[in-house]
Amino acid sequence: MTIQDAQQNVDQWITKYGVRYFNELTNMAVLTEEVGELARIISREYGEQSYKDTDEKVPLSDELADILFVVICIANQTGVDLQEAFQKNLKKKTERDSIRHKQNKKLQ
Numbered sequence: 001m002t003i004q005d006a007q008q009n010v011d012q013w014i015t016k017y018g019v020r021y022f023n024e025l026t027n028m029a030v031l032t033e034e035v036g037e038l039a040r041i042i043s044r045e046y047g048e049q050s051y052k053d054t055d056e057k058v059p060l061s062d063e064l065a066d067i068l069f070v071v072i073c074i075a076n077q078t079g080v081d082l083q084e085a086f087q088k089n090l091k092k093k094t095e096r097d098s099i100r101h102k103q104n105k106k107l108q
Contacts, residue, residue, distance in 0.1 A: 002083060003082045003083035003086060004081070004082075004083045006068075006072055006082075007072055007075060007076055007081075007082060007083075010069060010072040010073060010076060011076050014073070014076075021073055021076070021077045022073070024074065024077060024078065027070055027073050027074050027077070028074070030070050031067065031070040031071065031074065034063065034066045034067045034070055035067060037058070037063050037066070038060070038063040038064065038067060040055075041058065041060050041063055042060075045060065
């Protein structure tokens with residue numbers, strides 16, 4: 001599936017099941033909430049925090065997919081072609097950082 005396919009799939013899902021997109025501010029709040037849920041998993045699985053007895057063990061993949069879904073929603077409702085934007089972003093990072101990270105002694 002391409003990023004464009006993903007954007008179309010999310011749009012079709014919203015139309016069929018979601019009635020309409022949440023407004024941009026609501027989606028930003030939902031994105032923040034989802035990132036917080038990802039942070040909880042990361043801090044417990046890879047960090048020093050332990051799970052509470054009441055913590056529901058949700059797979060990392062589910063939270064990453066939730067974040068991707070909301071990012072795609074925001075892109076769709078604001079007219080952003082994520083595939084094009086991502087390609088431009090990789091080009092920018094390559095031009096800016098291709099040597100910088102190789103010279104970073106902290107990464108060696």
